[in-house]
Amino acid sequence: MLQDKQFLLDLAKAKMPFGKYKGKDLIDLPEHYIVWYHAKGFPPGKLGKQLGLVYELKLNGLEYLIHKIKKSL
Secondary structure (H helix, E strand, C coil): CHHHHHHHHHHHHCECCCCCCCCCEHHHCCHHHHHHHHHHCCCCHHHHHHHHHHHHHHHCCCHHHHHHHHHHC
């Protein structure tokens, strides 16, 4: 449970480390980019897990949850 909380906190602070959207918050990446990554395959490791969660959040209209966490940091 504590790990899940930390993962969400980390996601709220996470930025894209490379590419066209380098430096942009993961949760604010354009939906088409996240969908493209989903079709291509997310990278391994923590970044891939974070992008996978961003995909699920955007798919279900829940990205506002991460925005709330960002505001509280």
